[in-house]
Amino acid sequence: MENNNINHKQSHSDVKYNTKNIQDSFEKCRTFFNTNATRSIEFRLKALNDLEKVIINKEKAIIDALYQDLHKSKAEAYMTEIASLLGEIRYMKKHIRKFAKPKRKLPALAQMPGSLKIVYEPYGVVLIMAPWNYPFLIALTPLVDAIAAGNCAIVKPSAYSPATSTIIKEVCEEAFPKEFVKVIEGGRKENSALLEMDFDYIFFTGSPDVGKVVMEAASKKLIPITLELGGKSPCIVDSTADIAKTAKRIVFGKLANSGQTCIAPDYLLVEKSIKDKLVSAILLELEKSLSLPDYFLDSFAKIITPKHFQRLQGLTAGEKLIYPEFISNWDEKYLAKREGIMLNESSQQIFPVLIEEPTWDSPIMTSEIFGPLLPIISWDDSYQMLNRFKTMEKPLALYIFSKNNDFIEKTLESISSGGACINDTLLHIASANTPFGGVGNSGLGNYHGKAGFYTFSHDRTVLRKWWQFDIAMRHHPYDEGTYNKIKRLLG
Helix, strand or coil: CCCCCCCCCCCCCCCCCCHHHHHHHHHHHHHHHCCCHHHCHHHHHHHHHHHHHHHHHCHHHHHHHHHHHHCCCHHHHHHHHHHHHHHHHHHHHHHHHHHHCCEEECCCHHHCCEEEEEEEEECCEEEEECCCCCHHHHHHHHHHHHHHCCCEEEEECCCCCHHHHHHHHHHHHHHCCCCCEEECCCCHHHHHHHCCCCCCEEEEECCHHHHHHHHHHHHHCCCCEEEECCCCCEEEECCCCCHHHHHHHHHHHHHHHHHCCCCCCCEEEEEHHHHHHHHHHHHHHHHHHHCCHHHHHHHCCCCCCHHHHHHHHHCCCCCEEECCHHHHHCCCCCCEEECCEEEECCCCEECCEEEECCCCCCHHHCCCCCCCEEEEEEECCHHHHHHHHHHCCCCCEEEEECCCHHHHHHHHHHCCCCEEEECCCCHHHCCCCCCEECCHHHEECEECHHHHHHHCEEEEEEEEECCCCCCHHHCCCCCHHHHHHHHHHHC
8 A cells, every 4th residue: 555654754834743742642642541531431432423423514524625635526535435434433333332341251270260251441542544545534444443442542644635634633623532532644753753652552554665664663662553554456357257247346446546545456367368358348447437538537536646646657668558449539638648648747647547468577567556557467377377476475455256166266265365355346345344454565453343443452351260269289389199180180
């Protein structure tokens, strides 16, 4: 996942924090947590209710901020950011009492007589560092989980999405006491200062490179951490797949947020016998989706910054690009060709393009794309194709399109990934009933729903021994007879 929170230069000229300000905010959160107010389930429920109300009341302002930062249409902003967040809040409200209830366990023989249970207690003051690509959703979803678990939190939105960072701050200030949840805007200085604080937990979403920096800082203080990262998520299609539906669903996954999605299909591996048919079907879907130039300018997400825009242009040098024929008729006010890529420089929009048969060591195949560029590589030997993944980093998502159950199972066995989706894209993360997270280079830990509650909870074992009985042989002095009794009883 693209994220430059740590190394990004200051972008909020009107936001000035220093280490003392951040330390003061942290200490106020610590003091508030130590009052034990957040341990009350009623307090947590009120906080979630208040957050839900504020989000509903500020829907238009949130959508406007997302449009300003990323050019997301009203429908896309609501579907991918607001609706998902409201779903997480409502799920937590419904299940929080069940999740927080201590779990009774059967004591081991050595623990008898007594009672044994697991108590879920909050960590304390947590830091949530969010990215720019889904800036509202990914900042506040882990916050919902942290609140449900009883923590205080400091939220650090991305400096690349300043309008959304501001609305996140407004939402949190209206919904919560500032000593309970604090939003810190800014860039590199603020990130560095926050990582100096003695947080009880850090939740970071961003790129693997920046994740390593955050993990190193956390390790110095032995702070537990969750890393939600990214990587190159493959989309594998065999000859049994429904071509039309496969194309439609791949295009949905790649066009969302102009490809700036950590679980976007990064590249296609297509069985050679159906490659041409699939390419034609994808081009047809692009025509159905984006054939009107005014719609493209008004409703297709932009690339977040000029820096990212230029990076994407550089990935296609020397590659064969495939576009739908209709864009050749567009006026240059909509699209211009720059080094082969069709784009609009003033709006920072890139028209989706297929890259035919890049080599595995080409620039576009050696880094996460994070944009509307889709490489297509054909294969005719599934064993050789799957065997390649033994030496590759584990992706955040794996997509398989097939009607062959044996091929599906073999692919799932061969490729480890954070999550997997068969015959669709993106939607495997849509349920709060299942965890979302990466593995290896794509992340550490998970969240959403129940998994999010337990991510932000310390599961504490509590044994309560009875007074009535005691096992004499566990106490000194020990002799051969004691050894024999212990062996018979516990061996």
